[in-house]
Amino acid sequence: MTALDVRDARDARALHPGDAARAKRWSAADPFAIAGVALLLGFFILLPLVSIGFEALRAGWAPVVATFSDPNARAAIGLTVLATAVTVVVNGAFGVLAGWTLTKYRFPGTSLLLAIINLPLTISPVVAGLALLLCFGTRSPLGAWFAAHGVQIAFTPIGIVLATIFVTFPYVARETIALMGEQGRDLEEAALGLGASVWQTFALVTFPRARWAILNGLLLCNARALGEFGAVSVISGNIQGLTDTVPLQIDFLYNEDNLVGAFALSGALALVVIALTLVRSILEARRRPD
Amino acid sequence: MIPGRGLALGMTMTVVAIVVVVPLGALVLTLRGITPAGFLATAFSPEALAAYRLSFGAAIVASAIDVLAGAAIAIVLVRHPGGAMRGLDTLVDVPFALPPAVTGITLATLYGPHGWVGAWLAQHGIAIAYTPAGIVLALAFVGLPFVVRTVQPVIATLPEEYALAAASLGAAPFTILRRITLPLVAPAFLTGFALALARTLGEYGSVIFIAGNMPGKTEIVPLIIVTRLEQYDFSGAAAVALVSLAVSFLMLLTIDVLQRRMLDARNAA
Numbered sequence: 001m002t003a004l005d006v007r008d009a010r011d012a013r014a015l016h017p018g019d020a021a022r023a024k025r026w027s028a029a030d031p032f033a034i035a036g037v038a039l040l041l042g043f044f045i046l047l048p049l050v051s052i053g054f055e056a057l058r059a060g061w062a063p064v065v066a067t068f069s070d071p072n073a074r075a076a077i078g079l080t081v082l083a084t085a086v087t088v089v090v091n092g093a094f095g096v097l098a099g100w101t102l103t104k105y106r107f108p109g110t111s112l113l114l115a116i117i118n119l120p121l122t123i124s125p126v127v128a129g130l131a132l133l134l135c136f137g138t139r140s141p142l143g144a145w146f147a148a149h150g151v152q153i154a155f156t157p158i159g160i161v162l163a164t165i166f167v168t169f170p171y172v173a174r175e176t177i178a179l180m181g182e183q184g185r186d187l188e189e190a191a192l193g194l195g196a197s198v199w200q201t202f203a204l205v206t207f208p209r210a211r212w213a214i215l216n217g218l219l220l221c222n223a224r225a226l227g228e229f230g231a232v233s234v235i236s237g238n239i240q241g242l243t244d245t246v247p248l249q250i251d252f253l254y255n256e257d258n259l260v261g262a263f264a265l266s267g268a269l270a271l272v273v274i275a276l277t278l279v280r281s282i283l284e285a286r287r288r289p290d
Numbered sequence: 291m292i293p294g295r296g297l298a299l300g301m302t303m304t305v306v307a308i309v310v311v312v313p314l315g316a317l318v319l320t321l322r323g324i325t326p327a328g329f330l331a332t333a334f335s336p337e338a339l340a341a342y343r344l345s346f347g348a349a350i351v352a353s354a355i356d357v358l359a360g361a362a363i364a365i366v367l368v369r370h371p372g373g374a375m376r377g378l379d380t381l382v383d384v385p386f387a388l389p390p391a392v393t394g395i396t397l398a399t400l401y402g403p404h405g406w407v408g409a410w411l412a413q414h415g416i417a418i419a420y421t422p423a424g425i426v427l428a429l430a431f432v433g434l435p436f437v438v439r440t441v442q443p444v445i446a447t448l449p450e451e452y453a454l455a456a457a458s459l460g461a462a463p464f465t466i467l468r469r470i471t472l473p474l475v476a477p478a479f480l481t482g483f484a485l486a487l488a489r490t491l492g493e494y495g496s497v498i499f500i501a502g503n504m505p506g507k508t509e510i511v512p513l514i515i516v517t518r519l520e521q522y523d524f525s526g527a528a529a530v531a532l533v534s535l536a537v538s539f540l541m542l543l544t545i546d547v548l549q550r551r552m553l554d555a556r557n558a559a
Contacts, residue, residue, distance in 0.1 A: 034366055037378065040359060044431065049396075051399065094309075097305070101301075102302075104298075105292065107299060115539075115543070115546070116311065118542060119314075120310065122492070122541050123492060123534075126513075127492065130317060130519065131317040132313050134313075136313075142316070192293075227387075227389020227390060227391070254395045263399075269389050270388060280383070
């Protein structure tokens with residue numbers, strides 16, 4: 001189709017009053033479409049969210065308070081915060097590094113490297129946990145070596161941190177690679193041509209322009225890290241008070257038939273990740289104008 | 291030319307090797323003590339085959355539901371941006387952010403025999419929790435954001451000139467839909483489907499609570515791995531994990547091809 005045809009089509013729209021009527025008829029159906037979609041999302045997504053709060057507060061606030069003052073729950077919250085903090089720092093730093101490396105340089109095998117970085121997105125969390133267990137368990141050579149040096153990884157918080165890092169590995173890198181790739185190399189080459197060092201170029205030219213993508217990736221990574229379950233459950237060994245994260249504690253309480261406790265912790269986690277999601281959509285709306 | 295290529299590449303590859311390649315390598319190496327026949331026997335045992343069928347079937351059905359629902363949601367969100375609709379837009383991201391275990395126990399309780407929805411359905415003789423329908427429900431919940439977020443930007447930037455040109459040349463609305471609009475959006479739908487499928491195939495936490503976990507009936511692939519691990523059958527767990535890993539890798543390659551085709555279709559339009 002040529003540009004001329006397109007202009008003809010635009011003229012046709014201007015000339016035929018019928019098209020305006022058709023557009024209007026479309027919008028007459030829209031309230032129904034909006035209501036349908038609102039109903040769908042309300043039933044499918046909002047109702048489960050509301051039910052978390054309802055189940056948690058079924059017996060009032062006292063059991064909720066009791067759940068959060070339980071030492072095992074406190075230990076689980078501490079471990080989840082620790083694992084998430086380490087994960088966000090590691091994957092954030094890697095995301096910036098990978099963004100720079102994969103978009104500012106040319107080298108053979110870029111797409112293979114990109115595929116390996118993205119692999120944790122499609123791998124089942126259970127497979128990830130199993131891989132880490134087989135790699136760092138005491139039966140493996142690597143695990144035995146670490147054990148000989150006094151470091152146990154499987155069934156300890158270290159294993160939980162590694163599992164969380166693995167599962168959320170690509171989230172920051174994907175965002176930075178996409179944005180830095182779009183931005184190209186021109187400004188960096190100009191900065192270098194004007195005498196800036198590589199580090200100055202990165203810190204003053206590349207990093208400031210990528211900060212939205214980095215922040216967006218960090219928020220995604222943070223939300224997923226807080227809730228990681230499958231990989232962590234395989235490598236944790238579920239030692240109460242020691243290697244239980246909040247999602248594992250939820251699983252434990254639910255299986256103990258302590259529904260109020262399970263939903264109280266679920267509600268707390270849900271509130272945090274929803275807050276992170278809201279921050280992300282507010283940032284997105286702010287960024288869009290420029 | 292930007293200097294520092296060797297250092298940057300070296301650091302990136304070191305991190306990737308430590309975090310991803312070494313653990314996955316250990317998984318593959320676990321199978322070196324097992325014969326090819328032994329591998330096939332354990333990776334494709336009747337129980338494992340039933341789990342592959344269930345996981346694939348449920349993931350495909352759930353992703354197809356997500357494509358239909360996601361199309362409607364994306365079209366409405368694109369036509370009515372901003373305002374109160376922003377709330378609905380944010381709601382779409384919730385299944386992605388919600389921890390799998392939270393999703394799992396919430397859906398299991400809500401659709402369980404005593405839940406708000408489950409009790410009502412039970413009165414009409416319909417059981418969702420602890421049946422394959424429950425697995426599809428949980429997977430559809432998890433996969434929905436992937437379809438909407440893939441399709442939404444493509445619909446938003448859909449050029450209307452072609453449709454108008456066809457209309458001015460006398461094409462019927464159905465012909466326009468079939469010959470113009472669908473070919474323009476199809477690559478995005480296919481990519482969204484593949485992304486949802488890739489995600490749901492390996493999903494664990496959001497499914498196990500509602501699945502029922504009956505061997506051969508409602509036992510999904512990740513659960514087989516966990517069960518074998520609990521029985522200290524490391525090579526059996528690794529064999530199924532390797533099949534799952536191979537599927538993940540194939541999905542990733544497929545998604546890459548589809549995504550490229552989607553971008554090409556967009557650039558051509």
